Amino acid sequence: MATDTALEHNADVQDGNLWEGAKSPFKASYGKLMMWYFLLSDAFTFAGFLISYGALRFSMPSWPVPDYVFKTAPFGVENAPLIFVTIMTFVLIASSVTMVRAVQEGHRENKNGVVFWLILTIGGGASFLGCQAWEWNNLIGTEGMTVTTNPFSNFDEGGRYLTAEELEAAGLAKVESEVHGTEATYFLKPLAKDLPENRYFVKADHHGHSLAGNEFFAGNHYLITRNHDTHLYENGAYLADDGRIKKEEFGPKAFGALFFFITGFHGFHVFSGVVFLIIIAINVASGLYVKRRNGYEMVEKMGLYWHFVDLVWVFVFLVFYLL
Amino acid sequence: MGHLEYSEAKKVVVKGLFILGVVTIAEVLIALLGNGHIIHGFKMAKIIFYPIMIVLSLYKAYFIVYEFMHMRYEIKGLAMSVLLPTLLLVWAIIAFFQEGNSWEKRREQIQQKNMESAHEVQQSNETGMLDDRTYHMQ
Numbered sequence: 001m002a003t004d005t006a007l008e009h010n011a012d013v014q015d016g017n018l019w020e021g022a023k024s025p026f027k028a029s030y031g032k033l034m035m036w037y038f039l040l041s042d043a044f045t046f047a048g049f050l051i052s053y054g055a056l057r058f059s060m061p062s063w064p065v066p067d068y069v070f071k072t073a074p075f076g077v078e079n080a081p082l083i084f085v086t087i088m089t090f091v092l093i094a095s096s097v098t099m100v101r102a103v104q105e106g107h108r109e110n111k112n113g114v115v116f117w118l119i120l121t122i123g124g125g126a127s128f129l130g131c132q133a134w135e136w137n138n139l140i141g142t143e144g145m146t147v148t149t150n151p152f153s154n155f156d157e158g159g160r161y162l163t164a165e166e167l168e169a170a171g172l173a174k175v176e177s178e179v180h181g182t183e184a185t186y187f188l189k190p191l192a193k194d195l196p197e198n199r200y201f202v203k204a205d206h207h208g209h210s211l212a213g214n215e216f217f218a219g220n221h222y223l224i225t226r227n228h229d230t231h232l233y234e235n236g237a238y239l240a241d242d243g244r245i246k247k248e249e250f251g252p253k254a255f256g257a258l259f260f261f262i263t264g265f266h267g268f269h270v271f272s273g274v275v276f277l278i279i280i281a282i283n284v285a286s287g288l289y290v291k292r293r294n295g296y297e298m299v300e301k302m303g304l305y306w307h308f309v310d311l312v313w314v315f316v317f318l319v320f321y322l323l
Numbered sequence: 324m325g326h327l328e329y330s331e332a333k334k335v336v337v338k339g340l341f342i343l344g345v346v347t348i349a350e351v352l353i354a355l356l357g358n359g360h361i362i363h364g365f366k367m368a369k370i371i372f373y374p375i376m377i378v379l380s381l382y383k384a385y386f387i388v389y390e391f392m393h394m395r396y397e398i399k400g401l402a403m404s405v406l407l408p409t410l411l412l413v414w415a416i417i418a419f420f421q422e423g424n425s426w427e428k429r430r431e432q433i434q435q436k437n438m439e440s441a442h443e444v445q446q447s448n449e450t451g452m453l454d455d456r457t458y459h460m461q
Contacts (some may be wrong), residue, residue: 018398026401036405047412054416055423059430067358081360086351090344097340100391104332300393307391311384318380322354323373 029294035301039308042269046312049262050319056254064152064251066321068221072142074134085321088131089313092270095124096310103303106296111284114299118281121306125274132267136260142206144226144233145256151224151233153251155216159238161203162245163212167237170245172200182229187237189245196233200247201225203236211236224248259320266316269309276302339390343383350379 018025026033057063067081074084098120105113139145145152164185168174172187175194185202192198203211206225216222216238225234235247280302283289289296327335353375357367389395394402443457 026398026404028397028401033401036401040405040408043409044412047409047415051412051415051419055419055426058420058423059426061427065358067355067360081355081358082351086347089347093340093343093347096343096387096391097336100336100339101333104329104336108329304392307387310391311387314380314383314387318350318376322350322376322380 029297031301032297032304035304039304042308043312046262046265046315049258049265050315053258053262053319056252056258060252060254062154062156062251064150064255065154065221066323068223069145069152070135070321072138082321084131084135085317088128088135089317091124091128091131092310092313095121095128096307098124099303099306103296103300106289106299109290109295111287111290114284114296115281118277118284118299122274122277122281125270125277125306129267129270129274132263132270136263139259142226142228143223145259147257147260148253149233150251150253150256151226152255153222153224153249155220155222156218157240157242158215158217159240159246160215161212161236161238163210164202166239167200167202167245172237172245175199179230179232182227184227184230184232186234199232199235200237200245201234203238203248204234222248224250262316262320266309266312269312273302273306273309277306335390339386342386346379346383350376353379 017023018027024030024033028036070085071081072078072084073080073087077083098117102114102117102121105117143151162170164174164187167187172189174185174187176183176185178184187200188194188198189200203214204225205211206228222236224236226232227234233250235249237245237247240246280298284296284299289298352361353367353372355361356365357372359365388406394405
């Protein structure tokens with residue numbers, strides 16, 4: 001308890017009084033202890049997901065590089081690797097700090113202080129969710145990464161993107177069709193059926209600027225452009241160093257599935273944490289905890305959950321974005 | 324905090340924010356440096372890069388659990404009953420990374436064998452006979 005001195009605290013432990021019955025041997029209430037054990041089980045769940053990410057990633061010969069995949073930010077920022085996710089991490093750390101302050105105010109039985117710091121924590125959590133929503137919208141809507149499709153990959157050989165004239169000269173058939181009200185132009189190799197996996201496109205970026213003629217080397221990263229109007233993935237055609245005409249292939253499917261599932265699971269925890277924090281804040285404001293024997297302990301238990309959410313993010317951030 | 328005065332407790336919180344912030348910035352800078360974004364073309368060896376990142380993140384985890392979640396001020400028994408089971412995860416990590424590695428080796432082996440047998444089919448189409456080794460299978 002907050003009123004024990006350090007000496008009394010240690011004396012209890014040394015005398016073995018704790019296990020003689022009629023009191024909690026861990027000096028923690030049932031609710032607090034069970035919250036710890038729930039967090040332990042949740043840690044194992046997240047560890048299972050992150051370890052499966054590790055196992056799948058290291059079973060693949062190549063994997064999208066995080067600082068290439070995650071280099072966009074709101075307001076049109078495009079070449080800022082890892083900056084937006086760092087901002088998200090700071091927001092969550094700050095919300096953890098405000099939560100500690102809320103718990104401290106609870107120990108002082110300062111009702112208004114607790115509400116104030118809880119509201120700041122809720123704001124931090126909601127901002128994090130907003131940022132994560134933007135990130136998902138950007139990846140799914142603009143860049144075309146989904147649970148089943150991963151347009152990010154690396155070249156394992158050098159080459160040069162081909163222009164429309166070069167493709168026609170090489171004997172590929174030009175197809176112009178209308179998809180979703182917009183003209184789509186692509187090429188097919190002789191005798192190939194007009195299926196998405198057989199289409200060769202002239203490489204262009206998301207803004208429509210042609211990248212045909214650009215050279216690249218083995219190990220360079222690429223993103224298969226997804227056309228905003230036609231919704232087609234435009235696998236860019238290139239002339240490889242070995243003289244063959246190839247097109248960009250999709251990256252490992254597991255990348256998209258793992259990213260959305262794990263960050264989604266974490267985001268779900270943040271969301272449920274925000275909901276609970278709102279409920280607890282309303283309870284505090286109504287004076288419910290003023291008369292309780294354990295005072296503001298509910299705020300403390302909620303604090304444990306919120307810090308756990310931050311802790312999981314430390315490891316998700318590490319595994320997905322830094323390693 | 325368990326045994327601190329209010330003004331001291333507030334200072335610990337500010338110190339905590341500062342520590343976590345600095346370690347996070349360090350992690351991001353080292354990650355960007357290791358991938359060649361700060362000094363163009365510089366690449367850090369994985370064997371140095373991975374341990375540094377893991378140690379920094381473990382430090383953040385230790386700080387959050389011990390200070391923010393108050394574990395430092397709890398009874399040792401409670402702390403151990405929560406933290407010791409997580410050591411099992413070390414076993415899980417080693418086992419599954421080894422597993423992932425073995426998946427890759429098996430896949431390469433299968434692709435290799437596929438290429439060899441495609442090569443053999445091609446040869447047998449030309450001469451009508453398969454490779455000698457096939458006829459002398461043990």
